Amino acid sequence: MTRQQVAILIPIYNESGNIVALVQAIERVIADLTRYDFQLLFVDDGSRDDSVAQLEVLAAADPRIGLIELSRNFGKELALTAGIHALECDAVIIMDADLQHPPAYIPEMIRKWEQGYEIVATKRTKMDRQPLLRRLGSNLFYWLLNSISEFKMEPGTTDFRLLDRIVVDALKQFTENNRMVRGLIDWMGYKKTFIDFEAPKRHSGKPGYSYSRLLQLALNSFMAFSLVPLKLAGYLGVFVITAFGLLLMFMLCDRFWLGGRFGFTPIAFVIVTNVIMNGVVLACIGLVAIYIGHIHTEVIDRPLYLVRKTVGLKGRSRNL
Ligand code: UDP
Numbered sequence: 001m002t003r004q005q006v007a008i009l010i011p012i013y014n015e016s017g018n019i020v021a022l023v024q025a026i027e028r029v030i031a032d033l034t035r036y037d038f039q040l041l042f043v044d045d046g047s048r049d050d051s052v053a054q055l056e057v058l059a060a061a062d063p064r065i066g067l068i069e070l071s072r073n074f075g076k077e078l079a080l081t082a083g084i085h086a087l088e089c090d091a092v093i094i095m096d097a098d099l100q101h102p103p104a105y106i107p108e109m110i111r112k113w114e115q116g117y118e119i120v121a122t123k124r125t126k127m128d129r130q131p132l133l134r135r136l137g138s139n140l141f142y143w144l145l146n147s148i149s150e151f152k153m154e155p156g157t158t159d160f161r162l163l164d165r166i167v168v169d170a171l172k173q174f175t176e177n178n179r180m181v182r183g184l185i186d187w188m189g190y191k192k193t194f195i196d197f198e199a200p201k202r203h204s205g206k207p208g209y210s211y212s213r214l215l216q217l218a219l220n221s222f223m224a225f226s227l228v229p230l231k232l233a234g235y236l237g238v239f240v241i242t243a244f245g246l247l248l249m250f251m252l253c254d255r256f257w258l259g260g261r262f263g264f265t266p267i268a269f270v271i272v273t274n275v276i277m278n279g280v281v282l283a284c285i286g287l288v289a290i291y292i293g294h295i296h297t298e299v300i301d302r303p304l305y306l307v308r309k310t311v312g313l314k315g316r317s318r319n320l
């Protein structure tokens, strides 16, 4: 019987101070997992330090180590995507290079996979080590996204995940450019479980994600998973028309039946009519937004559905 292949996929952006320590830590852990064939795939995301040189030396010495070097910095999400596209194995473990995702959890992830889970995600138990602004931002992000999108993203989960082959094959079908890999995985469904872990501090170097890039990632997720922001103008328009329409009716009643007891001046009528017209404009923008929403969903061309398995059909789900 052939042994199962497990790949460890690691995006690299200026991680020269971490690579050797990381590879040693991973090798220590996988040495005990003799039932599997491991490979380490590094994707260099346009590092400007000597990360690539270090990885080339490691890859030359160990056939289990592979490297994809991207032409420039595309961001972690696309670096991961490049790795996913290149891999053909039974499971992939995604992890960061800075040892904030401790390799010591790998055996437990594999155990859960053996139990039949298709996604084994990790969840931070403590965010204390993160700066306050980052923690607040993260909480706000999950709250907003979960209130407006049609599926739930578990707060505190990280990219440190094991994905079964079926999930990796599914990921290969996604064509969108602005993506958050973790969000897409949560969108998919499949059998999922969580492992709690405490994220240590970065082993060496500075985080590659600035606040502005995190904000960009958050905005991408809102736009990718919800059309609510697009429809906000429309909702606001309908609200303005209703509220100010009622007010105008009241003002007219006052003028013609109550004998002007409230004394609305002609200018008040002009203002209220004007606000209603603004409401009409907003509502029309909302209508246009619905059309743009349809175009948006068609353009990102996400798979319409994903299949776990078929019974009594030849070929794989992709060829259905
Ligand atoms: N990373 C990357 N491209 C980037 C930024 C980061 O491939 O543009 C990699 C980085 O080398 C690390 C992982 O993504 O392996 C997580 O990055 P970081 O530690 O900066 O993120 P944080 O821990 O702050 O979420």
Ligand code: MG
Pocket: 096, 098, 100, 202, 207
């Ligand atoms: Mg980190």
